[in-house]
Amino acid sequence: VAIRKSIRALNDTEKSTFIDAVLALKSEFSSADGLSTYNRYVLWHQMAMWQASRLGGDGAQTRRNAAHRGPAFLQWHREFLKRFELDLQRVAGSSDLGLPYWDWEIDGDKPVDQQPSQPVWDLIGGSGVAVNIGPGQVIFVVADGPFGIPISDLSNPDTFNPTNPLLTITAREQVVNGQVRISLFRSVLMRQLGQDTDSPALPTSQEVKDAWAVEAYVQHPWNESADNTRSFRNRVEGWPGSTNMPIGLHNRVHVWIGGSMGPGTSPNDPAFFLHHCNVDRIWSLWNPQNNNAAYEPQIGGPFGHSINDPMYPWDGQALPEVATVAAGLELGDAEYESPPSA
Ligand SMILES: [Cu+2]
Secondary structure (H helix, E strand, C coil), X not given: CCCECEHHHCCHHHHHHHHHHHHHHHHCECCCCCCEHHHHHHHHHHHHHHCECCCCCCXXXXXXXXCCCCCCHHHHHHHHHHXXXXXXXXXXXXXXXXXXXXXXXXXXXXXXXXXXXXXXXXXXXXXXXXXXXXXXXXXXXXXXXCCCCCHHHHHCHHHHCCCCCCCXXXXXXXXXXXXXXXXXXXXXXXXXXXXXXXXXXXXXXXXHHHHHCCCCCCCCCCCCCCCCCCCHHHHHHCCCCCCCCCCCHHHHHHHHHCHHHCCCCHHHCCHHHHHHHHHHHHHHCCCCCCXXXXXXXXXXXXXXXXXXXXXXXXXXXXXXXXEEHHHHHHCCCCCECCCCCC
16 A cells, blocks of 8 residues: 655655656656656646636636636645556556655745755755846756756757656647647756745745634635635635735745746646645645535536536546546545654
8 A cells, every 4th residue: 555655754765766756757758649648747737727617607717727726626636646646656566656745834844044955855856056048038947856957968959859858848728720729848847946035935834734723625706715714725725815815835835946836837846746745635634524525516616626527637538537526535535644753
């Protein structure tokens, strides 16, 4: 049985098994579309964000999508992580491989200037190096760790050969003559830890405890403007909500890392999976009395967010498999080992 452990608790063998499996998924190219298995996850996440999920008659809602800003946020990402973990297990040849989690609230309790130099960045490489790519245009390229590309390699055209497993993807959706076309562009992994003034520090363990104190899972309206004192989902996802809270837990971690973690292609950064594994763990530790009956909306919500709706792309069309919100709930909590005492 796969046990999900804190990255702080992994021994050297577990660390290299995980990193090697991620690299194997980045190196496993499909001849059909030229994408690696890893980058297909990146694309599905982006495409889920393109699926506007409107509620009939609810003209106010425009930005909710299949995976975010709505009730199914946690179920969708649980399904996504589960499938990614199964792929890791397949390439590692071990059903014991559990996706590790990065308990960022432990780092968030440390002084701000120490937060970018915690163990997670030893495992997956650290903050990016400033590189000028045009007049006034600077990107922060991850140059160290297993997923980084040395700066000296950036001037070598071979680096941008599509079969380089370390390349990330960005995607653009265009409608041409009524047909949706997706263009993919290759890029490199970027991070700018703690440099966004909107999010200079990681969330603290107190902020996680405060989220656990929220009793209800979700409230109408089924979007990011819900009351954060009465919507655990909105509180954990981290929108200001009707109470205008500062950017919170899940969102703040994305912004704090910056770079590739900002856009809809955020799974480009393996930090995404470690981060979302922690979000899933925080959900699993919330209100154990909660169960399927507490999920709302049961019916009549925005498409993709009522309990029996299929979650895109597991809707039988984009992908042959079908996973409903209820299936995401029925996956149940993964087996999480508590973090080692600091
Ligand atoms: Cu997401």
